[in-house]
Amino acid sequence: MRITLAKTAGFCFGVNRAVDLVYSMLGEGKRVCTLGPLIHNPQVIADLESKGTRIIDEPVQALEGETLVVRAHGVTSAVEEQIAAMGIDCCNATCPFVKKIHRIVSEKVNDNTVVLVAGDASHPEVQGIVGHCKTDCIVFCNSDELEKIAEETPDLSEKEILVVAQTTFSTKEWNLCEKKIKKLYTNAKIFDTICCATQERQQEAYELSLVNDAMIIIGGRQSSNTAKLKAVCEPNCPTYLVETADEVRQLDLSGCTRVGVTAGASTPAGIIKEVLQTMSENVNEAKVQPEIDALEAEKEQVTAQAAGQESANAAEAAEESFEALMEESLKSMSTDQKVRGIVVGISPSEIQVDIGRKQTGYVPIDEYSNDPTADPSKELKIGDEIELIIMKTNDAEGTMMLSKRRLDASKAWNDICEANESGEVLEGTVFEVIPNGGVLVACKGSRVFIPGSHTGLSKDEPLENLLKQKVSFKVIDVNKQRKRAVGSIRVVLREARKEQAKAFWDNAAEGNVYTGTVKSLTSYGAFVDIGGVDGMVHISELSWKRIKHPSEIVNVGDTVEVYIKKLDAENKKISLGYKKVEDNPWEIMRRDYPVDTVCKATVVGMTTFGAFANVIPGIDGLIHISQIADRRINKPEDVLSVGDVVDVKVTEIDFDKKRVSLSIRALIEPAAEEAVEEATEEAVEEAAEEVAEEAAE
Numbered sequence: 001m002r003i004t005l006a007k008t009a010g011f012c013f014g015v016n017r018a019v020d021l022v023y024s025m026l027g028e029g030k031r032v033c034t035l036g037p038l039i040h041n042p043q044v045i046a047d048l049e050s051k052g053t054r055i056i057d058e059p060v061q062a063l064e065g066e067t068l069v070v071r072a073h074g075v076t077s078a079v080e081e082q083i084a085a086m087g088i089d090c091c092n093a094t095c096p097f098v099k100k101i102h103r104i105v106s107e108k109v110n111d112n113t114v115v116l117v118a119g120d121a122s123h124p125e126v127q128g129i130v131g132h133c134k135t136d137c138i139v140f141c142n143s144d145e146l147e148k149i150a151e152e153t154p155d156l157s158e159k160e161i162l163v164v165a166q167t168t169f170s171t172k173e174w175n176l177c178e179k180k181i182k183k184l185y186t187n188a189k190i191f192d193t194i195c196c197a198t199q200e201r202q203q204e205a206y207e208l209s210l211v212n213d214a215m216i217i218i219g220g221r222q223s224s225n226t227a228k229l230k231a232v233c234e235p236n237c238p239t240y241l242v243e244t245a246d247e248v249r250q251l252d253l254s255g256c257t258r259v260g261v262t263a264g265a266s267t268p269a270g271i272i273k274e275v276l277q278t279m280s281e282n283v284n285e286a287k288v289q290p291e292i293d294a295l296e297a298e299k300e301q302v303t304a305q306a307a308g309q310e311s312a313n314a315a316e317a318a319e320e321s322f323e324a325l326m327e328e329s330l331k332s333m334s335t336d337q338k339v340r341g342i343v344v345g346i347s348p349s350e351i352q353v354d355i356g357r358k359q360t361g362y363v364p365i366d367e368y369s370n371d372p373t374a375d376p377s378k379e380l381k382i383g384d385e386i387e388l389i390i391m392k393t394n395d396a397e398g399t400m401m402l403s404k405r406r407l408d409a410s411k412a413w414n415d416i417c418e419a420n421e422s423g424e425v426l427e428g429t430v431f432e433v434i435p436n437g438g439v440l441v442a443c444k445g446s447r448v449f450i451p452g453s454h455t456g457l458s459k460d461e462p463l464e465n466l467l468k469q470k471v472s473f474k475v476i477d478v479n480k481q482r483k484r485a486v487g488s489i490r491v492v493l494r495e496a497r498k499e500q501a502k503a504f505w506d507n508a509a510e511g512n513v514y515t516g517t518v519k520s521l522t523s524y525g526a527f528v529d530i531g532g533v534d535g536m537v538h539i540s541e542l543s544w545k546r547i548k549h550p551s552e553i554v555n556v557g558d559t560v561e562v563y564i565k566k567l568d569a570e571n572k573k574i575s576l577g578y579k580k581v582e583d584n585p586w587e588i589m590r591r592d593y594p595v596d597t598v599c600k601a602t603v604v605g606m607t608t609f610g611a612f613a614n615v616i617p618g619i620d621g622l623i624h625i626s627q628i629a630d631r632r633i634n635k636p637e638d639v640l641s642v643g644d645v646v647d648v649k650v651t652e653i654d655f656d657k658k659r660v661s662l663s664i665r666a667l668i669e670p671a672a673e674e675a676v677e678e679a680t681e682e683a684v685e686e687a688a689e690e691v692a693e694e695a696a697e
Contacts, residue, residue, distance in 0.1 A: 001253065002398055003279055006208060006262035008201040009218070010272055012225075014095025014167075015039050015265050018072040021093050026051050031066045035059065035079075036124060038071050038093075039266040040223035042243065059083050067091055073124040074098040076131020077106070097167050097195045098125055102132040104164055104191055109135045114159045116140065116149075116188075118177055119166030123224055126166050143176040150184045161188035167195040168225040168265070171202050172232070197265065198225065202232050207349050208260035209233035211360070214253060217241045218275050219264030226264030233260075245274035253279075341402065343384045346377050353386070359393060359400040367391070367403040371429065371442045373468075412444035416485050420475040425492055428473065430466045439466055441473065441487065448475065454488035500532025508574075510564050516576075518558045526550045528562055528576060535574030537562060542578050544585050545618040553578075585618030586655060592616075595650055601662060603644045611636040613648060613662060621660035623648065630668040 011019065018038055025032050026048075033054040037045050049055070054066070059082050062068045067089045070080075074094035083090050094102075105115050114136045119126040121139040130137050138153075140146045150156065163181055165174055174194060181188050209215050215233040219226030220243060233239040240251055253259060259279070263272050341353030341361050351368065355361040368376050380386070388402040389410070419426055428443030430450075438451040450473060455466060473487040516530035525538045542553045554560060566575040593599065593615060601613035601621065610624040628639050640646070652661035 001256055002258050003276065004208060004212065004258065004260045004399075005272070005276065006201070006204045006260065008197065008204050009261065009263035010265075010267055010269050012195065012197040012201075012265035014072040014097060014195070017095070018069070018093035019044065019268075021091060022048060022053060022069055023051075025067060025069075025091070026053065031063075032069055033062055033066045034069045034071055035075060036071055036073075038069065040220040040226070040264075041266040041268065041271075042220055043271060044266070044268055059086060059088055062088050069093055071124070072098070074102065074128035075124075076128055077102075078131060094128075095167065095195075097193065098128065101129050101164050101167070101191075101193045104193070105129060105133045105137070105162070108189070109133070109162060110160070111135065112160050113162055114138065114156060116146075116161060116163045116181070117166070118163070118169050118174060120224060123166060125168075125224075129164065129166070140177070142173055143180050146177055146180055146184075157185055161185040163188055163190045164193045165191075166224070167193060168198050168228060169194050170228050170231065171199050201225075201262065201265070202229065203349065205229050205260075205262045206232050206236070208262065209236035209239070210347060210349075212237055212258045212260035213256035214259050215239040216248070216251075216259060216261045216275065216279075217263070218261065218272055219243070219267045223264045223266050225266065229262060229264060242275065244271065245278040248275055248278045337390045338407065339388055339390060339402070340385055341388055343380050343382055343386065345382070346380060351376055351380065353388065353402065355388075355400065355402070357400065359395070359398055361388075361400045361402050363388065363402045363404055367401075367405045369405050369408065371431070373429070373431070408444065409446050412446035413483055413485075415444055416446055416448065416475055417478055417480065420478045420485070423474060425472050425474055426487070427470060430469050430471060433463045433467055439463055441471060446485065448473070448485045448487040450487050450489055454486075454490045456490045456493045497532050502532075504531055504533050505569060505572075508564065508567060508569075510567055513561060513563045515559060515561055518554050518556050518560060521550045521554070521556060523549065526554055526578075528560060530562065530574075530576070533572070533574065535562065535564070535576040537576045537578045541565070541576070544579050544583060585616055586658065588616060589619055589653065589660070590655065593650055593653075595653060597650045598647060598667065599650070600645055601648045603640050603642050603646065606636050606640070606642065608635065611640050613646065615648075615650075615660060615662070619660060621648070621650070621662040623662045623664060627651075627661075627663035627665045630665050 022032055022034070022038060031052065032048075033056050034048075035056060035058075037055055038048065038053075039045070045055070054063075056062060056068075059068060059079065068083065068091070070083075070090065070092045072093055072095040080092075105117075109115065115133050115138070117126060117129055117137060117139045118141070119129075119139060120141060121127075126139060130139065138149055140149055161181070163178075171194060174192070178190060178192075181190060205215070205217075209232070214237055217226060217230045217233065217239060219229070219241070221227075221241065226241065230239050230241050242248055242251075261272075261276065261279075339355045339361075341355040343351060344354050345352035349365055351363040351365070353361040353363060365376065368374060386404060387407060388404050389407040390400060391403050391406070392401040394400070416426070418424070426443050426448075428441035428448060430439045431442050432440040434440065434449075436452070438449055439455060441448045441450055450471075452463060454476075455463065457463065457465065471489050472492045473489045474491045475485055476488045476491065477486040478484070514530040516528040516535070518526055519529050519534060520527045523539075525536050526542065527534045527536050537550075539547065539550055542550055547553060560578060562576040562578050564574060565577040568574070599615065601615050601623075603611050604614050604620060605612040608625075610622050611628065612620045613623055614620050623636075623640075625633065625636055628636055633639055646664055647667055648662040648664055649666040650660065651663045651666060653659070
């Protein structure tokens with residue numbers, strides 16, 4: 001049976017710091033008491049108590065002359081204030097990761113904030129976090145409970161939501177909760193506060209449980225961290241939780257050929273070592289030492305046999321035999337060696353490959369490709385052959401870590417160096433933005449840095465516009481020692497623009513129509529890119545009416561249709577036209593408003609000799625003072641005011657001088673004449689009737 005010990009097994013940083021701190025104080029002869037059990041491991045607690053450490057429940061229980069140690073889980077702010085007020089000699093061993101959560105829930109909130117804490121409400125760490133919240137706080141242990149909270153408190157969506165997690169919270173459950181939170185509360189601020197050591201420990205335990213027949217979890221049964229490790233492994237293989245080496249003897253592992261071992265964050269190295277020794281003693285042919293140790297033993301045996309022989313040549317032959325074995329072993333363990341493997345399995349965390357050796361080959365997902373969008377489950381299938389490079393050989397576990405990414409990067413680096421010399425245009429995908437620096441491009445398995453000034457973007461455009469975009473670039477500098485490459489998108493764009501400009505000047509002619517993009521605006525006009533070259537549309541050519549600034553008509557980025565008004569090929573200057581003949585207000589006037597047309601006009605200005613009125617946009621006509629009323633007036637203001645809408649008659653149009661004459665009086669006089677005629681007719685009829693009546697009498 002092969003036993004594999006997880007690299008992350010044992011004390012985490014916070015626990016190790018707290019335990020070392022207490023043992024150090026005890027070594028200095030200090031009297032120590034801890035506020036609650038220092039860690040969740042009965043063996044360590046028993047050892048500390050045997051050395052004089054006391055466990056107390058409240059600060060008031062601390063005796064004079066004792067140093068109070070606050071454990072790694074931390075305490076509430078009220079307890080911290082109580083300790084300070086009492087003047088107790090205190091050593092705060094709260095884990096830095098837990099302190100970070102305390103700062104978040106106390107500093108990044110306001111009266112309208114609700115804090116959601118993912119964790120076990122009865123755990124001391126969570127109780128400490130809640131005790132530091134300066135606003136409403138809700139604890140949930142899984143995604144189902146989170147959904148229940150959302151149903152029971154619908155007004156929560158109107159609040160500012162801040163989310164943190166217990167440092168030992170399940171990473172798998174956290175991912176589910178995070179997705180649900182984003183769906184329920186779109187404005188939530190989510191802080192991933194799970195300890196990185198916890199994440200690595202759970203991930204490694206999960207991976208071990210996939211390739212082993214059984215898993216042994218070493219740690220205290222009261223430890224949240226240990227319990228979660230057991231929960232991570234159980235779905236994949238039989239999993240056993242043990243606190244001491246004695247408990248291992250009670251396990252039946254006879255049917256197992258591979259057993260994985262990991263330990264919680266509160267498990268000391270001594271207990272882990274005892275468990276491994278016990279397992280090796282009770283399992284036949286247990287292989288817990290690297291194969292190199294087996295070779296050393298073989299060397300001693302062969303040497304001893306050689307020493308017993310009378311012939312010195314036999315000893316020399318034995319030595320050569322060992323050296324050959326050693327060389328072969330080292331060869332099989334060498335890194336940076338290229339191998340070919342057959343894909344035999346694909347999981348979310350790794351790719352299993354058969355490399356034709358005694359070791360089991362695997363490629364971690366992050367060693368598959370430099371392209372973050374690459375998905376091996378879609379790009380590979382069982383039976384595919386791939387070329388890899390050896391990263392690390394672990395004969396104790398019988399595994400070999402391989403990398404496709406590094407092999408691709410090695411090949412790509414050669415291509416990039418060649419592209420730097422040849423000037424070849426490369427293509428890649430922008431996968432990361434460096435704030436105030438530039439962008440990183442994934443190209444053929446390597447990363448190329450593009451400075452912000454070489455992205456081809458204007459100063460006002462954010463670098464994020466390039467994220468996940470395919471770009472063409474040239475390599476402009478390489479550092480072969482550090483394997484760093486610098487590229488430029490701008491160089492490629494500039495060369496493409498030169499080719500476009502050449503094609504433009506070969507075919508350009510006055511009157512040609514182009515579809516272009518507005519690149520910039522000035523007070524006197526707009527510059528338009530019409531395909532490799534820029535032309536200017538003067539402000540007077542943007543509109544038939546008077547405007548104060550080009551932005552009244554166009555904006556940067558607008559797609560516009562323009563035509564060439566004038567070309568200066570020698571100085572490479574192009575004057576463009578934008579306004580169209582059919583939009584000319586004088587043409588509209590000629591077509592729709594001929595002389596004698598009656599229409600409405602708006603008074604827009606006054607002079608001593610009359611009033612100006614707008615007939616259509618861009619054309620104002622003059623109503624002479626003599627044409628304002630059917631009587632003599634001293635000034636236009638006696639009858640009209642700016643803004644009045646009046647009925648006018650077009651009496652004259654001078655298209656050459658761009659003048660229009662209007663009249664209000666022309667509409668009044670015909671009306672008066674008609675009234676006189678009607679009155680005369682009525683008088684004649686009345687007279688005729690009177691004569692007829694007199695004759696009858």
